[in-house]
Amino acid sequence: MELYITELSKYVINLLMALYAYESFAVFRYKEESRRNGIYTRQNLLMLFIHFSCFMVICFETGDMSYLFFYAFQQIVLFATAVLFHLVYPRANRLIINNMCMLLSIGFVMLTRLSYERAVKQFVIVAISIAAAMVIPFFIHKLNFLKSLTWVYAAVGIVALAIVLILGRYTYGSKISFSVAGVTFQPSEIVKIIFVFFLASALCETTSFLRVCLTAAVAGVHVIILVVSKDLGSALIFFTVYVLMVFVATNNFLYLLAGIGGGSAAAAVAYRLFGHVQVRVQAWRDPWSEIDAGGYQITQSLFAISSGGWFGLGLFGGTPQSIPFVEADFIFSAVAEELGILFAMCLILVCISCFMMFMDISVKLKDRFYQLIAFGLGVTYIFQVFLTIGGGSKFIPLTGVTLPLVSYGGSSVLTTLVMFAVVEGLYMVRKDEETEEQRTGKGRKGKRAVRRKAEGMGKTDGMEER
């Protein structure tokens, strides 16, 4: 009986996830948030079913029904997040919140399957982080002096990274974390956000050549500290975010070309200078020839991705734990193995949906500072997704970063939750701008504004209008 259910659930879970992914793009068809309510409700239901089905399989496979308690706690927190957030911020974007909860629930399911202990730890961190993140949109919305803290951001970022470099301990070859009173922090995660704030505030007023050079120097310091700490993934993220933000701020292709050129040159130098870069590249080009050494992780990851087929081996049906650091760096491969490649593809689509909403918000924001923040955070997010999934599937060399919201890792999940909350704050700023515009427009131009509004109806929110 249980076997029938677990076998059937593979297909059901994949189908539900496909529907969810579809809905997360269907959102973009409607311009008004109010018209999307049906979609959001369906998403919440699908989320509930997927989460529940997965835990039912876990209970049947382990024969331990006590997992249901853990499930109940997760469900309460996730549901409360979706509902409360909507209540506290009625004008917030629900797609971002829904996708966030969806990704968190996939993470909980996979972590529970891989390591119950870690899943519980992650759950506690997520619950606290969400509570903390709840207030962020308010501050982003109300605090006006954020724009003027340019050099504070720069100083905080560099000091935080430098502290790790000096005081941090090596974990598996890179210095990325330090411990205080038994709690381990990974400052490079939260500095990602601070860095975006720095660039946005530095580039929102002026984009003179001098200003760009100045930011380049600060960004360079960030990147160099990270490279010296051997945290290549983060270094790459900071660099990419810098180049793309300068490109957007200046609207000048030359800066993009210069960035790409400089990046390539730096990569070539790093390749020659650092042994561990060469090892990574070699393991990417031909992991099979050194399958028991440098290529071990990536080949185990590929075995996992391919072994499940389209619908997966089912939770507890595979051996994803054979990949070293599967909970943090290779959670995507574990998802593909046990929940199926189709499910994994839908997971990627949900990530893309988040990114597109970030970009949509950015495009519509009038205030340059907020616009740059939305853009910068979106790129930070999607580039990290790209690095971890591309690295685990041998699309690009492995850099060892986490899949935001899904992977195990407190600093990572906290940072991503803050990031999402900041974007929600920006969404509210944009809504204010829109109301403001309409009001002043109406007062000044009277009839015209009404006509304009009528014309603009139904296309104020879409990606089409820029």
Added chain:
Amino acid sequence: MAWKKGKTDINRKNRKKNFPIVAVTYLFVAVFLAMMGYICQYAMSHRQEWMNNSYNGRQQMFSAQNARGTIYAGSGEVLAQTGTDSEGREIREYPYGNLFAHAVGYATHGRAGVEALGNYYLIQSNAPLSEKVSNEAAGTKHLGDDVYTTLDVRLQEVAYKAMGVYKGAIVVSEISTGKVLAMVSKPDFDPNEIETIWEELVEDKESGILLNRVTQGMYPPGSTFKIVTALEYIRENPDTYQNYSYSCNGSYSDGTDRINCYHGQSHGSEDFVKAFAKSCNAAFADIGVHLDRAAFQDTLDSLLFNKELPIQMIHNKSRIDLRQDSSNGEMMQVAIGQGTTGMSPIHLNMITNAVANKGSFMKPYILERVENSAGTVMKQFSPSSGPALMTEEEADSLRRLMQNVVEEGTASKLKGLSYTAAGKTGSAEYSNVKEESHAWFTGFAPAENPQISVTVIIEGAGSGGDYAVPIAKRIFDAYFEG
């Protein structure tokens, strides 16, 4: 309407300002779509290969869940199955013992033969869900999927017995499909005893018992290579090759290099057909010296020399050394299949099948289909065509030459039977002792409407006509006369 103009201006300005954001968005979406396509394609197309990788722990996982499936011959005989020994432990049983040693292979201490080719299917179970449910209730393993092969027990037995105590290899294949009907390699072993004899087999570097000589053996092709030399000569002289004439006095010399006919026999005056039928070394050395090196290289390339063969089984690449500046002496050796040339029997069989099948061969295959424990077909392997090795006209010319080998030449032991046959013999010298040679035969029957082909090599037996042809005859007899 001034405001309207104003609005479009603002829009344009906005669009320009936001262009980089939009561009970056599309760029990332495009990269992700490419990555998704890549992941699906890369992971799904390598599933089998990766599952068989010895570093993939999922094999152990599957064998803990499923009992390895059964391997069957084409007409349903069990070739390998999972049983239990007296102490209730799982063991692999091979009812035919040595007979299918290399073809079916073994599954402990690594894998070989069908056990390796079909491993992906054998370790997985697609048993019906209801059966799995009752297995779980009873606490027994699921039955792994079964693999049906193309092998024919009767032909395998005939070939196996015909080879007797000699070392060597025999492969029999169906020309229209590429099905491997029999595959014998000797010396052999009993796969039932692989556990106990493993150490001994591995340490014994001399005899190469574990080697499947059909696919991995590298033999000098000797006179069977004259099929290739003849093809090249026909290609260079499509209209005039019939006019070739040579007067053989038992040897051919060029400077200090000298080629003798087998046992120094003198063939007298001969044309191309006779030179081929009698396997005259002197005439072919003469042909070889006058061949265009570059064109010959192209022909050898197209015949898959020095290349991976399009087969799943573990095999060695046939090797031949021919350069633009090859000397006449080297060309004489190449033309008669001596010197440094090495070929696997399966490769020669593929070329033979191409001659019999209008210029292109069907890829040899040994896995016929996969069934689950309830007999539902999970996967059917279908015949597929390999690259065209020659034109239909060339194949037809060679077919007639090979037919003449039976009618007038060295394979006369196949003459006057209830079926007609065509082929080529070879007596390949492999050491400095002139009297010792490997006996080769490769050919097919019936000559006009070929159905099966047989390639035989008997190590150190003597001449192909005396030792290899009779073995091929017994196999043809068994196939056509029942």
